[in-house]
Amino acid sequence: MTTLIDGTAIAATIRDEIKDDVARLKAQHGITPGLATVLVGDDPASATYVRSKRKACAEVGIESFGYELPATTTQDELLRLVAELGQRADVHGILVQVPLPDQIDEKTALDAVPIQKDVDGFNPANLGVLGVKGQRPVFAPCTPQGCIELLDRTGVKIAGKRAVVLGRSTIVGLPVALMLLSRDATVTLCHSKTVNLPSVTREADILVAAIGKAHFVTADMVKPGAVVIDVGTNRIADPTRKSGSRLVGDVDFEAVKEIAAAITPVPGGVGPMTIAMLLKNTLLAARRRAEK
Amino acid sequence: MTTLIDGTAIAATIRDEIKDDVARLKAQHGITPGLATVLVGDDPASATYVRSKRKACAEVGIESFGYELPATTTQDELLRLVAELGQRADVHGILVQVPLPDQIDEKTALDAVPIQKDVDGFNPANLGVLGVKGQRPVFAPCTPQGCIELLDRTGVKIAGKRAVVLGRSTIVGLPVALMLLSRDATVTLCHSKTVNLPSVTREADILVAAIGKAHFVTADMVKPGAVVIDVGTNRIADPTRKSGSRLVGDVDFEAVKEIAAAITPVPGGVGPMTIAMLLKNTLLAARRRAEK
Numbered sequence: 069m070t071t072l073i074d075g076t077a078i079a080a081t082i083r084d085e086i087k088d089d090v091a092r093l094k095a096q097h098g099i100t101p102g103l104a105t106v107l108v109g110d111d112p113a114s115a116t117y118v119r120s121k122r123k124a125c126a127e128v129g130i131e132s133f134g135y136e137l138p139a140t141t142t143q144d145e146l147l148r149l150v151a152e153l154g155q156r157a158d159v160h161g162i163l164v165q166v167p168l169p170d171q172i173d174e175k176t177a178l179d180a181v182p183i184q185k186d187v188d189g190f191n192p193a194n195l196g197v198l199g200v201k202g203q204r205p206v207f208a209p210c211t212p213q214g215c216i217e218l219l220d221r222t223g224v225k226i227a228g229k230r231a232v233v234l235g236r237s238t239i240v241g242l243p244v245a246l247m248l249l250s251r252d253a254t255v256t257l258c259h260s261k262t263v264n265l266p267s268v269t270r271e272a273d274i275l276v277a278a279i280g281k282a283h284f285v286t287a288d289m290v291k292p293g294a295v296v297i298d299v300g301t302n303r304i305a306d307p308t309r310k311s312g313s314r315l316v317g318d319v320d321f322e323a324v325k326e327i328a329a330a331i332t333p334v335p336g337g338v339g340p341m342t343i344a345m346l347l348k349n350t351l352l353a354a355r356r357r358a359e360k
Numbered sequence: 361m362t363t364l365i366d367g368t369a370i371a372a373t374i375r376d377e378i379k380d381d382v383a384r385l386k387a388q389h390g391i392t393p394g395l396a397t398v399l400v401g402d403d404p405a406s407a408t409y410v411r412s413k414r415k416a417c418a419e420v421g422i423e424s425f426g427y428e429l430p431a432t433t434t435q436d437e438l439l440r441l442v443a444e445l446g447q448r449a450d451v452h453g454i455l456v457q458v459p460l461p462d463q464i465d466e467k468t469a470l471d472a473v474p475i476q477k478d479v480d481g482f483n484p485a486n487l488g489v490l491g492v493k494g495q496r497p498v499f500a501p502c503t504p505q506g507c508i509e510l511l512d513r514t515g516v517k518i519a520g521k522r523a524v525v526l527g528r529s530t531i532v533g534l535p536v537a538l539m540l541l542s543r544d545a546t547v548t549l550c551h552s553k554t555v556n557l558p559s560v561t562r563e564a565d566i567l568v569a570a571i572g573k574a575h576f577v578t579a580d581m582v583k584p585g586a587v588v589i590d591v592g593t594n595r596i597a598d599p600t601r602k603s604g605s606r607l608v609g610d611v612d613f614e615a616v617k618e619i620a621a622a623i624t625p626v627p628g629g630v631g632p633m634t635i636a637m638l639l640k641n642t643l644l645a646a647r648r649r650a651e652k
Contacts, residue, residue: 193485196485199528200530236541249549254548256547261519261520261544268546
């Protein structure tokens with residue numbers, strides 16, 4: 069029987085835990101965790117993401133401070149706002165929503181977020197530390213952390229397992245590979261230059277797909293009994309839907325679920341975990357402030 | 361025919377190139393690259409290492425400034441010296457020789473070296489960047505960089521190859537794995553918790569051994585035709601030697617050389633490359649100063 073890893077349910081449990089912890093932090097230290105969200109321009113998808121994040125904050129008792137800047141905002145203006153938020157005692161986490169308009173260098177803007185408030189966990193200084201046993205990043209990046217939590221809360225043992233990560237982005241593939249390594253998996257990183265990819269992915273006890281190609285991972289690429297974590301969110305045409313399209317993962321779910329021991333669906337797998345981990349990081353930031 | 365990868369000869373070629381570049385930098389910019397070496401205490405092996413490094417500097421025209429502090433030096437005293445060297449315009453690189461005496465926290469001392477003068481490439485902020493295509497660390501760590509240079513100068517193609525790294529230290533295993541990844545290898549990291557290790561190492565087209573166990577990699581762990589880079593330097597008893605001991609690598613050289621396409625000996629493989637890369641990083645630091 070294949071286990072369906074229900075990210076929606078697991079994220080809900082985590083949000084409940086966070087809600088309790090937020091209430092305790094308020095009661096014991098009088099501190100309400102605060103997240104500043106910075107949205108530049110009118111991208112509707114970005115606006116939707118920020119809205120979901122702020123809604124999730126509200127549900128667990130985290131205060132969110134929304135900043136919406138016009139698409140014409142200069143890099144200097146954005147950097148000034150980020151610096152100001154960096155100083156504020158009631159803002160424990162700062163989230164700069166990407167993508168940013170062309171006149172703003174994304175790396176410069178993200179690097180401007182002080183590492184102590186970088187609840188997205190994007191700071192490059194964190195990246196290498198993720199792979200080092202016994203060291204911890206200031207904040208683990210949300211999506212990779214969400215993948216690990218899904219494995220842990222499904223009871224999947226990581227140590228000693230062969231983990232194969234497909235994709236080496238600095239946002240997902242590389243950090244999740246390093247986190248699996250620090251949990252004692254034997255980790256292989258695959259990418260567009262990998263030769264004979266199916267033979268490599270078939271080695272995986274734990275397969276993480278994060279390449280952004282719809283239905284790329286087919287059943288012949290998966291070892292029977294593997295645990296499959298699908299990070300992809302790709303929109304494909306679907307005339308049967310009113311919207312004309314639907315979201316699918318990097319994995320051919322219908323075929324792979326027949327042979328995997330456990331698998332995440334898309335949507336409802338990794339997706340809900342990302343926001344839950346953002347809340348967790350924001351709580352952690354506020355706790356550190358309380359313990360100072 | 362197995363290729364013996366002659367690190368001594370390759371390092372000599374690199375030192376000659378550096379010597380020419382140092383002379384050019386002096387002629388064009390009036391800048392002599394400078395390396396400060398900091399040795400704390402009386403460990404004879406450390407003293408020997410520092411001596412070899414300073415000798416190598418002298419041979420290529422790099423000025424070295426030797427600091428020898430007593431074993432009783434406090435952490436504050438060391439940090440003050442490092443800060444002072446960080447300010448000096450004639451010191452382009454700072455090398456704090458490890459191990460340090462017990463009263464000094466090694467990580468604190470190494471992290472105190474300004475990243476622009478960290479010619480050992482130990483700064484943890486560099487680590488993650490090593491695995492990111494199109495990004496470069498301020499300095500690549502010397503031993504991993506030496507491994508990559510050995511492959512390049514032996515004409516070994518890295519892109520698309522399966523590389524297996526045995527050992528995940530922050531000094532060698534992890535950074536060399538990340539560097540191989542950024543060169544488009546499909547990289548697997550193995551370690552003490554890896555299950556059925558021989559079956560994993562046998563997947564390697566390029567096998568890097570960095571676990572510090574004498575003769576650990578036996579012939580049955582190597583795919584015929586693989587390229588083997590042996591980072592280990594282990595001292596074992598040898599009654600036939602006057603000293604009563606000799607240095608050997610992590611690889612059972614005599615057996616593995618029969619099946620490998622190419623292999624580094626120990627000594628005379630990776631070892632000489634580490635110092636050559638230290639010289640290269642110091643030259644690079646001085647060049648950046650010249651270009652300011």
